[in-house]
Amino acid sequence: MCQNTADYRQLFLDDTPLMDVRAPVEFARGAFPQARNLPLLDDRQRELVGTEYRRAGQAAAVALGWKLATEGVLAQRLAQWRAFATRHRAAHLYCFRGGLRSRTAQQLLRQSGIEMPLVEGGYKAMRAFLLQQLEAHCAGLPLVVIGGHTGSGKTDLIRRAGRALDLEGIAHHRGSSFGRTRHAQPAQIDFENRVSIDLLKLAQGRGPVFVEDESRLIGRCALPPVLQQAMAAAPRVLVLESVEKRARRIVRDYVADALERFADADQGPELALGEELRESLGRIRKRLGDLRHRQLDAQLQEANRELRENGTTEAFIPLVMALLTDYYDGAYDYLMQKQPGEILFRGDFDEVAQWLATGS
Template identity: 70%
Template sequence: MRQNTADYRQLFLNDTPMMDMRAPVEYARGAFPHSENLPLLDDQQRQQVGTEYKRNGQQAAIELGWRLATPEVRAQRLVTWRDFVQRHPDGYLYCFRGGLRSRTAQQMLRDEGIDYPLVEGGYKAMRAFLLEQLDRQCAELPLVVIAGHTGSGKTELIHAATRAIDLEGIAHHRGSSFGRTRRPQPAQIDFENRVSVDLLKLAQSAGQVFVEDESRLIGRCFLPPVLQQALKRAPRVLVEEPVEARAQRIVRDYVTDALEDFAGEESGPAPALGDALRRNLSRIQKRLGGLRYRQLDEQLQAANAELASGGSAEAYIPLVCTLLREYYDGTYDYLMQQREGGVLFRGSHAEVLQWLGEQAG
């Protein structure tokens, strides 16, 4: 029989599957990678037990919990729990504090002849561990920021680096007003937990860790202040690409390659993508000014029409060049002025790619 554990480090380093016994509403606020929500109580039952606890104490709450756990409910829970155990014999279960809910579920499984260990301290202790590790790794890891104007191909360079953390990939967002993807963004706590786990894994071996330069927000995911400060003081690698090349890369990523994401839309991929691009442009309307926004929106509509009729994305390039020169470059230059770290290397995308390869060697 495997024992209960409080070795949070190994749980996260090994991507250990974990059965989360908390109610769905708790799980939605924040959870861990490789966890599944298989609650002991649903949201309504949790609320009833919580109310009973406040009114009449723990024993009364326990008694109500067992009354709510009818034979039908118990049978349903055990079916899903057995399935998890069969799929993940090396896993663990946990609740919020490693107390009543997880031990009740553990006993219910034991009554069925299944010994399955729990995480001592539960969600609360594991979350505290990851926050402490985030602070530690931001202070100790040799972070190097890959910086450059929008469209420089920084994300491609992050993917090419041997040791790197992809913050935009974790956030499911490309980081600009046009950066929404078809995947929903994670909850803030989920984002922080995943960043902490990835940094913890990188800390197990020596070497620089490359990270893309980001502002405090990636979509709606907020970079923890400790990470913001680490990026601010870290040394930088500057990617220097001309506007035209950056515009071509952006059109490839946000238009040509993005069309397949809209393949199932009733209106067709090109019209659906065009509508999404117009919504994204409207998000920076105030910063562009009314007249300039209307001009660019007309230009965008013309490019959308050309894409829908002939499949060509060329008309987007001058529009993107204008947005880069008049909006994004100035915003990024301001961000760069806040950085404190020195410059390790600067060059074109190809030159930085070669430099990264030399660092890995």
């Protein structure tokens, strides 16, 4: 018989495949990166069983659950579970609290000849463990923040650093109003879980952990307050790049490289990207003021036209330089005044990259 576990630390360190038998609506609210949702009850069945539990108690709810589990439903569930177990020999399963649903799934698998251990305490206990670990690691890990104005190349430096927490990579967003990527952003709980798991893995090594300076929100993902506080107090490395260099890097990342995201757009990639850029500019209209927004929007439309007709991105350079000096640099300087952390090193992109490469 398989051995159930409550060793949450090892499950996350090993990226153990997890079979989540909660309903899809529960999974969508929050899960773990190595988990796959193969529910015992779908959303409607879960609702019916829950209503019966509140009306008549557990025994009645269980009886209704088995009534809903018709031969066809059971065959479908078992086929999915068996396929998952075959692909992932080390898999564990869980439900919300490690109770009736996970034990029922384990029993059904056992009757079909497959042993799969369950996670005691289920999702609730694993989530509590990750929140506790997040608190501990934010207090104990030697964080170093890589800061600098928008477009300085902080994300590239984070990805070059040997030990780093890539918050924008986890959030699937570049952090600004223009920061969408090709991937949908995770749910807030999924974001927090992944941050905690990455910190847990980083804590197994030694040395500083680099993290990019971020505001509270990365797209729609909010930094956990405990991480915000740790980053505010951490020592910093500052990347100092000219406005033009930063603008050229932004145009490369947000325009030239971004066209690939729209390769399948019906209206063509250039037009689709142009519409998204105008929408993004509109999101900071109030901060720019109506007059300045209209001026920059007209400049953006001309740059979009150049891109469509001539395939050139050069017209975006002065536009981005204006956005940096008019808005982004001032906002960042204001935030920097509130950061008390020690400055460990400052230099341009190449100097900071060299500093990181030589062991900081």
